[in-house]
Amino acid sequence: MLDGIITGLQTALLPTNLMMVVLGCFVGTFIGMLPGLGPVSAIALMIPITYGIDPASGIILMAGVYYGAIFGGSTSSILINAPGCSGTVVTAFDGYPLAAKGQAGKALALAAYASFAGGTISAIFLLLAAPTLAKVSLSFQSADYFALMVLGLSAVAAFSGKGQVVKALIMTVFGLMLSTVGTDRATGVERFTFGSIDLLDGISFLLLAMATFALAEAMMSVLERVDEGAETQDMTKLGSMKLSKEEIKEVAPTVARSSVLGFLVGVLPGAGATIAAFLAYGVDRNLAKGDKKDEFGTGSLRGLAAPEAANNAASSGSFVPLLTLGIPGSGTTAIMLGALISYGIQPGPRLFVDHPEVFWSVIISMYVGNVVLLILNLPLIPYISRLLIIPKPILVPMILLFSITGVYLVSFNSMDILIMAGICALAIFLRLLTFPMAPLLLGFILGGMMEDNLRRALLINDDSLSFLWERPITLTIMLITLLILVAPLFQKAIKRFFHIESNAESLTID
Numbered sequence: 001m002l003d004g005i006i007t008g009l010q011t012a013l014l015p016t017n018l019m020m021v022v023l024g025c026f027v028g029t030f031i032g033m034l035p036g037l038g039p040v041s042a043i044a045l046m047i048p049i050t051y052g053i054d055p056a057s058g059i060i061l062m063a064g065v066y067y068g069a070i071f072g073g074s075t076s077s078i079l080i081n082a083p084g085c086s087g088t089v090v091t092a093f094d095g096y097p098l099a100a101k102g103q104a105g106k107a108l109a110l111a112a113y114a115s116f117a118g119g120t121i122s123a124i125f126l127l128l129a130a131p132t133l134a135k136v137s138l139s140f141q142s143a144d145y146f147a148l149m150v151l152g153l154s155a156v157a158a159f160s161g162k163g164q165v166v167k168a169l170i171m172t173v174f175g176l177m178l179s180t181v182g183t184d185r186a187t188g189v190e191r192f193t194f195g196s197i198d199l200l201d202g203i204s205f206l207l208l209a210m211a212t213f214a215l216a217e218a219m220m221s222v223l224e225r226v227d228e229g230a231e232t233q234d235m236t237k238l239g240s241m242k243l244s245k246e247e248i249k250e251v252a253p254t255v256a257r258s259s260v261l262g263f264l265v266g267v268l269p270g271a272g273a274t275i276a277a278f279l280a281y282g283v284d285r286n287l288a289k290g291d292k293k294d295e296f297g298t299g300s301l302r303g304l305a306a307p308e309a310a311n312n313a314a315s316s317g318s319f320v321p322l323l324t325l326g327i328p329g330s331g332t333t334a335i336m337l338g339a340l341i342s343y344g345i346q347p348g349p350r351l352f353v354d355h356p357e358v359f360w361s362v363i364i365s366m367y368v369g370n371v372v373l374l375i376l377n378l379p380l381i382p383y384i385s386r387l388l389i390i391p392k393p394i395l396v397p398m399i400l401l402f403s404i405t406g407v408y409l410v411s412f413n414s415m416d417i418l419i420m421a422g423i424c425a426l427a428i429f430l431r432l433l434t435f436p437m438a439p440l441l442l443g444f445i446l447g448g449m450m451e452d453n454l455r456r457a458l459l460i461n462d463d464s465l466s467f468l469w470e471r472p473i474t475l476t477i478m479l480i481t482l483l484i485l486v487a488p489l490f491q492k493a494i495k496r497f498f499h500i501e502s503n504a505e506s507l508t509i510d
Contacts, residue, residue: 005127008360011056012368020057021365024064025372031065032072032085034402039069039085039332043339055343056358060365062336067119067315067366070273071373074111074308079104082214082399087273087311089209089441090281094296094303096217101299105241108381110301111308112374113243114255118309119370121259122266122316126363140268142456143467147477148268149450152279153442154481168439171430175443178203179451186455198415203423205274207416208444210403211423212437218399219428241381251305254284262310266317273311273318278442280310286484297436316366323347323359 011017024046031042042065050058073088078095091111098107153172181192182202193199243251258280265276284306285296296303322333324347340347340358351359407416427437461467469475 003356005360005364007356008362008364011357011361012060012364016054017057017060017361017365018368020061021064021369022372024061024066025068025071025369025376028065028068028070029072029373029376032069032088033075034406039066039073039087042066042069043332043336050339055340055345055355056361058343059336059340059358059362062339063319063362063365064369064372066332066336067312067369068373070311070315071112071115071119071377074115075108078107078111078304080214080399081217082403083209086205086209086445087277087314088307089213089274090277090307090311090438091304092213093281093307093438094298094300097297097299098301098304103299105381106243106301107304109241109378110243110251110304112377112381114251114258114305114308115312116370116374117255118259118262118312119316119373120367121256121309122263122313123363123366123370125260125263126316126319126366140473141471142453142460143471143474144477145268146450146453146457147468147474147481149446149453151477151481151484152275152282152446153450154282154484164434164436167435171435171437171439172443175440175445176447176450178208178440179444179447185448185452196415198413198419201411203419203444204407204411204416205441205445207407207420208423209441210407211420212427212440214399214403215420215424216427216431216437218396218403219424220431222396223428241378247301251301254302254305255309258284258306258309259313262313263317265310266314267320273314274445276310276314276317277307278445280306312370319362319366323351323362 012021027046028039028042032039043062046062046065050061053061069085070087073083073085074091074095077083077088077092078099081092081096083089083092095107095111098104179202181199183189183193183200184191190200261280261283262273262276265279266272281296281303284302285293288296288300288302292300292302318333322337337347345351345355345358404417404420407420408414431437457467458464461470467474468478
């Protein structure tokens, strides 16, 4: 292992490869800022450029673009509520409200620090534990993945306001329903396509995210003309970029916890940065107490730090199944797998032996890339935040243009734009009725994976639900889910008990 690290350092710190890291981070950050493009588009654009260069340099460049795009995607989420990629959707929940309060500078700085911490912690984990974690991820079966998806859905309460759990559940079910639209991947049967060829591939996550957040937010800002003057006044303020000692103490445990969680989720093939961000946000909100819990969704620093640390940690974690097993954990790493194979390199257990310079240099370059991203982004914050000064009559059409262009470039299907407009109209109606949008996305993300893993688990167990308790991993995850669901009820019961007891004591004293 020590020899591998030395080989990685020698390769990653070559002037050419350092330049590749800087170039990848720079390009990835700016592509990530554009709503609708994200890391998949960014890496796809890099593939032709990497032909003809050394394999280690090419993969280092693409890795830099990958976590640069995740890093940059938070900027548009915070400033204009238009997630640059699916992994930064959760960032908008508290990042955008902070910007609306005139704290855009602090939000962008915190996102940069949390991303750096998440990336650094995961790079260290990747360095020390990649071979072991590969074996752990191999031990996960369909039943375990299904239990993990159920655990993810249990976080739905984290995305609902006080007394809105029923509305959140309704939106989650709606998201699960939307995830079934298209062709059944197992049987090839059309479902809820209404005879339309355009719906055979289902509804894309990017389309749904853009319709419910970017487009809906732009339209809502047009509808809310009464508050326009006050909001513009707040939104044009950058605010201080400094975090107080109390704020650092508040977010430090969140960043550490979310980084570890994000990395572990990223290691699991097929999970990825989006699920990691949702889970980290849900866990942290459930752990928060009193007023701190109520702050989530209205501009909580912890609510911003958790997904930012988790999605960057998951980005690094996703390289574990890619490099050690040859299994892509997401669409982005699937493109990188294709790039590796085109170089004549087969990812898998033999990669340590056959191409140690590629494996170790990519891991070392991740840490270097995180330092580069921090150096690049912090000085740029005052300039990036100038987006807030753009008047609404110009900004709203720009958001519409980026959203529509981004969705169209994914499929080159004009029908997707009409579907997006329809979902946007529905989202505005639901938002006026105070239905939360986040559970819709959560249900949609987890729906397809839940269905596939449930079907496989039932097939293996002869249509018996015994798989839920037969495997120790599955049983443990299901018990954790049960505890999460029951804990709020216990808390309410205890509070009510002590309230009744205190009232009885006061009556006795009187």
